[in-house]
Amino acid sequence: MNKINLLKPDLNNLYTYMYSAYFLIFISILDVFLNAFFSINITSFLPSFISFVLPLILGLIGLHFLRIEFTGIKNLDLLNKHINTNNFNAFLTLIIVFVIIKSIPPILSWFIIDANISGDTKDACTGTGACWTYIKIWLRRFVYGMYPNDEQWRINLSFISLLGLGSIGYFATEKFKKYLTLYYVIIYPFIAFLFIFFFISGGPVFFEFSYGIIAFAGSIIVGFFIPKKIKIWYFLSIPIILYISLKYFFFYEESIDLGKLDGFNWVETGAWGGLSLTFIVSFFCLIFCFPVGMFLALGRRSGLPTVRFISIGFIEFWRGVPLITVLFMSSVMFPMFLPEDFFMDKLVRVIIAISLFEAAYVAEVIRGGLQALPRGQYDAAKSLGMGYWKMHILVILPQALKLVIPGIANTFLALVKDTPLIFVVGLLELVGMLNLAKTNPEWLGFAMEGYVFAAIIFWIICYAMSKYSYNLELKYKTER
Amino acid sequence: MSDPIIKIENVNKWFGDFQVLKDINLEVEKNKKIVVCGPSGSGKSTLIRCINRLEEHQKGSIVVDGTTLDENTKNIEQVRAEVGMVFQQFNLFPHLSILDNCTLAPIWVKKMPKQKAEELAMKQLEQVQIADQAQKYPGQLSGGQQQRCAIARALCMEPKIMLFDEPTSALDPEMIKEVLDAMVNLAKAGMTMIVVTHEMGFAKEVADEVIFMDEGMIVEKAVTKDFFANPKSDRTKLFLSQIL
Numbered sequence: 213m214n215k216i217n218l219l220k221p222d223l224n225n226l227y228t229y230m231y232s233a234y235f236l237i238f239i240s241i242l243d244v245f246l247n248a249f250f251s252i253n254i255t256s257f258l259p260s261f262i263s264f265v266l267p268l269i270l271g272l273i274g275l276h277f278l279r280i281e282f283t284g285i286k287n288l289d290l291l292n293k294h295i296n297t298n299n300f301n302a303f304l305t306l307i308i309v310f311v312i313i314k315s316i317p318p319i320l321s322w323f324i325i326d327a328n329i330s331g332d333t334k335d336a337c338t339g340t341g342a343c344w345t346y347i348k349i350w351l352r353r354f355v356y357g358m359y360p361n362d363e364q365w366r367i368n369l370s371f372i373s374l375l376g377l378g379s380i381g382y383f384a385t386e387k388f389k390k391y392l393t394l395y396y397v398i399i400y401p402f403i404a405f406l407f408i409f410f411f412i413s414g415g416p417v418f419f420e421f422s423y424g425i426i427a428f429a430g431s432i433i434v435g436f437f438i439p440k441k442i443k444i445w446y447f448l449s450i451p452i453i454l455y456i457s458l459k460y461f462f463f464y465e466e467s468i469d470l471g472k473l474d475g476f477n478w479v480e481t482g483a484w485g486g487l488s489l490t491f492i493v494s495f496f497c498l499i500f501c502f503p504v505g506m507f508l509a510l511g512r513r514s515g516l517p518t519v520r521f522i523s524i525g526f527i528e529f530w531r532g533v534p535l536i537t538v539l540f541m542s543s544v545m546f547p548m549f550l551p552e553d554f555f556m557d558k559l560v561r562v563i564i565a566i567s568l569f570e571a572a573y574v575a576e577v578i579r580g581g582l583q584a585l586p587r588g589q590y591d592a593a594k595s596l597g598m599g600y601w602k603m604h605i606l607v608i609l610p611q612a613l614k615l616v617i618p619g620i621a622n623t624f625l626a627l628v629k630d631t632p633l634i635f636v637v638g639l640l641e642l643v644g645m646l647n648l649a650k651t652n653p654e655w656l657g658f659a660m661e662g663y664v665f666a667a668i669i670f671w672i673i674c675y676a677m678s679k680y681s682y683n684l685e686l687k688y689k690t691e692r
Numbered sequence: 693m694s695d696p697i698i699k700i701e702n703v704n705k706w707f708g709d710f711q712v713l714k715d716i717n718l719e720v721e722k723n724k725k726i727v728v729c730g731p732s733g734s735g736k737s738t739l740i741r742c743i744n745r746l747e748e749h750q751k752g753s754i755v756v757d758g759t760t761l762d763e764n765t766k767n768i769e770q771v772r773a774e775v776g777m778v779f780q781q782f783n784l785f786p787h788l789s790i791l792d793n794c795t796l797a798p799i800w801v802k803k804m805p806k807q808k809a810e811e812l813a814m815k816q817l818e819q820v821q822i823a824d825q826a827q828k829y830p831g832q833l834s835g836g837q838q839q840r841c842a843i844a845r846a847l848c849m850e851p852k853i854m855l856f857d858e859p860t861s862a863l864d865p866e867m868i869k870e871v872l873d874a875m876v877n878l879a880k881a882g883m884t885m886i887v888v889t890h891e892m893g894f895a896k897e898v899a900d901e902v903i904f905m906d907e908g909m910i911v912e913k914a915v916t917k918d919f920f921a922n923p924k925s926d927r928t929k930l931f932l933s934q935i936l
Contacts (some may be wrong), residue, residue, distance in 0.1 A: 591746050592842075594784035594795035596849060597773030599765070606796060610787050688787075 221280050236274035238266035240310070248314045254661060268306055275302040276544055290355070328464040334655055346658040347665050350649045354665070357485015357640055363477060365490050370407040377403060401499045408492060413479060427454035469525050481559040482638065487669065489641040493563060494628045500567035501627070502620075505574025512579055523575070530572035536633055538565050543637035552608035570627045577619035614688045620679030625674050697722045697884055698743060698854060703752035705738060714908040715750065720853075725885045727895040727916075730905035731931065734735060736888045739905070740855045743886070744775045773801055776846030780858040782838040784830035790817070790841050791826040794848045802849065807811045809848070816844040821873045836867030840874050847878075853880065856887040892936060896920060904928045 221229040235456060244267050246252045257264040275296050283289055295305050326341030347354070356364050378398065381392050403512035406425075427668030431451045484492070530538070542565035543558055550556070585608060593603040613620075632643035640648055646662040649655060697914040703925035705713040712735045728736045741747040742754060745768050754761045756771045785793050794813035796803040804812070820840035822833075830838055835849050839859055846854060856875065860868045872894050879885055879898040889895065895902055895916060897898055902919040902926075904912040910930045912919065920936075924931050 586781070586783075588779055588781050588783035589739075589785065591777075591779060592785070594746060595744055595772055595775070595777035595779075596845070597769050597801045598797065599769055602800055606800060607785055611785075614787065 221277050223280055226280060226283060229280065233274040234276035236277070236501065238305075240274065241313070242268035242271075243267045244310050244313050248317050251487065258508070267310065268303075271306040272299065272302055275306070300521045337668040340419050342661050343658050343665070344661065346649075346655055346661050348625045350645075350655070353486060353649060354642060354645050355487045357489055357645055358483040359488070360477070360483070361480060363479060366411045368442050370411040371488070373489070374404055374407055379544060397503070401496075402536060404495065404499075406511075409541065412484070412488075412492075413481070424455055427451045430454065454663075481557050484559070485640040486645045487642045489639065490631050492560075493566065493634060493639075493641065496563045497566045497627055497631075498624055500563070504567065504571035505610070506578055508575035509578035509582060512575065513582060527572045529576050530569050535566070535569055535630055536636055538569050539606075541565075545645060560636060562637055562639060566627070566630070566634075570623060570630075573623045574620065575627075577616050577623055578612060580619065581614075581616035582608065584615055585611055617681055617685045617688070621678060624681075625677055627678070628673060629670060642669060696720055697757050697877060699753075699755040700739075700743075701753050703742065703749045703754060704741075705735075705742065705747065705749045705751075712743070712908050713936060716752070716908075716910060718903070718910065718913075720884065720886065721883050722852075723884055725879050725883075725898050726887070726903060727899040728886065728903045729890060729892070729895065729904060729931070730911075734905040735908040737857050740777075740857055740886055740888055743853075744772050744777055746777075753777045758837070763832065773849060775853045776849055776851035777855040778839070778846055778857065778859045780861050782830070782835070782842045782862070784838055784842055784845070786830050788831070789827055789829055790822070790870075793830065793841060794845045797845070798848050804838050811851075813844070813848050817841070818848045819847070819877065820844045821870075831833045833927055834867060835863045836870045839863065839867075839871045843871075843878070844875055853884045856885065856889065858888050858890070858910050858919050860891055890935060892920075892932075904931065906931075 243254055253263060255266050258266065276299065278288065279292055279296055279302075280288075281292070283292075296302050324341070326339040328337045328339050328341070329342055329344040330336055331345050332349060334343075334346075334394075336345050352361065352364070358368060359367065381396065384392055395433060428451050431454060434450075437441045438688060508523050508527055511519045512527065514520050514523070539562060542561045546561060557638075589607060589611065590603065593607040598606065631641055635644040636649070643666050646659075648665055650659045650662055698718070698720040700716055700718040702715055703716040704711065713871075716739060718739075722907045724741040728739065730736050738747055742749045742761075743756060749761075757774055758768050759771050761767060761771060784790075785796070788796060791810065791813055794816060795806070795809040799806055814823055814826065816835065817826055820843055822837050822840055822844070825833060825837060825841075830841070834842065843859075859875070860871050863871060868891070872891060874892065875885075875887070876898055885898075887894070887899070901909055902914060902916050904919070904923075904925075906927055911927050912923060914924070919928075920932070923932060
């Protein structure tokens with residue numbers, strides 16, 4: 213047996229130090245654990261202050277004993293290298309472990325043990341924990357807002373279909389890969405728009421769109437057989453003529469009552485709400501703000517003074533005003549400037565307002581990416597004879613956008629979390645519905661549950677987006 | 693003698709108050725190889741960047757293969773499609789594979805069918821001996837390989853004139869030779885070339901004429917043999933004594 217110096221643990225007495233350290237740390241954690249979970253203080257015979265700090269002291273001594281270099285025991289070496297490098301780090305580690313142990317019981321009891329989920333009324337909530345009954349009863353409202361219960365399948369169907377159509381990219385074969393960008397940038401948003409207006413809104417808008425689709429799809433199919441010379445004139449005139457003739461001379465519009473289409477009741481946008489509205493607003497704002505932001509970024513770096521100044525003015529204007537005023541203006545002020553018979557839905561106005569607002573931020577993020585590219589890339593593209601658009605689409609933007617994926621993801625996350633602000637114009641998405649439910653006289657006093665619920669939902673959405681953006685980053689990573 | 697393919701008359705250029713090019717007059721005939729040398733900051737790079745209008749000249753005129761370079765974007769793009777350029781920093785497109793780097797411009801600018809463009813690209817890559825790297829990305833290649841790829845990329849546009857802007861200055865010494873070899877082969881194939889370089893060995897081997905520039909002016913322009921054997925101006929003598 214070598215001499216033991218308690219202040220300087222060494223390799224010679226490794227096991228002595230190790231086992232006494234394990235014992236001390238075990239005691240200290242056990243003390244905190246018992247205290248937290250069973251309210252038993254095993255050191256109650258000591259003065260209260262010493263009893264309070266004893267686990268910390270024991271743990272510190274234990275970790276000090278453990279701090280031996282090159283023990284050859286893998287886990288112990290890892291522990292020493294990452295956590296137990298000096299007394300201060302050991303102290304922080306212990307504090308964090310204690311706080312976690314201490315906080316588990318109250319959280320558990322609030323969320324699960326003392327919580328209630330049975331019953332249909334407020335009276336069912338007798339425990340001291342959360343009242344999930346409240347969430348259960350109001351779930352439909354939180355997800356669908358004031359949308360009529362019988363019609364909610366329309367929202368579900370739309371969302372499921374859009375999700376299905378959105379995942380087409382994963383199944384596309386090589387042959388169709390090159391059309392994917394076109395699909396996602398133009399066709400998919402259009403289909404989404406159709407779904408929202410046809411299924412979720414369910415109004416006569418359907419006719420307009422059906423005519424539009426018939427006109428365009430028809431003329432594009434015929435367009436393949438048109439000689440090249442007159443193609444431009446053909447595409448400029450025929451779809452519009454076809455659309456107008458369908459709209460004014462087609463008969464089946466009169467044969468069906470405008471307000472109803474096979475039982476599809478018109479649900480005005482004021483009744484939409486809850487999580488589904490959060491999705492709708494976020495989805496369209498994301499889709500619109502990105503291209504607008506891209507053009508603004510290019511515009512701000514353009515050599516043409518008019519384009520540049522308009523872009524700068526636009527960006528600085530929208531960045532300079534708070535979103536809440538933008539929303540307020542869009543719903544209250546904007547209609548005053550419109551002709552009397554011109555009507556634009558409140559939701560559409562809000563989506564446009566948020567899109568323009570976020571586009572200014574996206575523009576600046578993308579501009580950062582454009583500026584990060586070396587000038588040589590522009591030179592090389594130009595020297596190969598590419599014009600402005602070819603250079604940007606083929607060479608500059610693919611690289612710049614790849615660089616700014618983290619920044620774009622940041623902006624998009626902020627956008628999703630900004631959507632609750634639309635309450636100022638009377639649209640109630642998830643948080644808006646929570647606020648409404650919170651003030652219902654039958655269900656007073658459950659604000660906490662509501663906000664925790666919303667926080668979890670938002671966290672899931674945002675974490676998914678953040679993960680997705682990270683995957684994109686990895687996917688497009690190339691060595692420079 | 694045939695008409696000059698590049699005709700530069702009284703070209704002046706300023707960066708702010710600083711005059712980089714002073715009354716440059718130069719005529720380059722088809723299939724000639726011109727080497728431009730001179731101390732740094734003498735305007736060599738600016739001069740050849742003016743030839744495909746990566747830089748704008750403010751006075752004088754530049755006519756390339758019958759097309760005058762002016763504000764007209766169409767003219768500029770036409771000239772650029774006919775004039776290939778190789779840069780000091782390679783400037784390959786890092787997001788595309790070597791093959792895609794070479795086929796991008798032929799497909800999108802010259803509207804060549806993809807298959808034909810790929811055949812052409814492979815042929816050019818074969819010429820510079822990096823055909824086996826075609827599927828890699830620029831970041832995975834050495835400097836010399838990247839520069840050879842840049843030469844192949846420029847050649848895929850089937851240019852009439854090639855401009856080289858210090859193509860070997862950013863390379864490790866042992867990689868310079870492989871790039872110079874590729875350029876020598878190109879010269880032997882009869883390409884019209886203007887090369888800004890400090891490689892005097894290369895100049896002696898392939899150049900028809902050597903131009904010496906200093907402070908934005910062409911100080912001396914002579915047939916290669918005369919230029920090295922008996923330079924006329926003192927400035928040229930000084931320069932040659934320093935680098936040879």
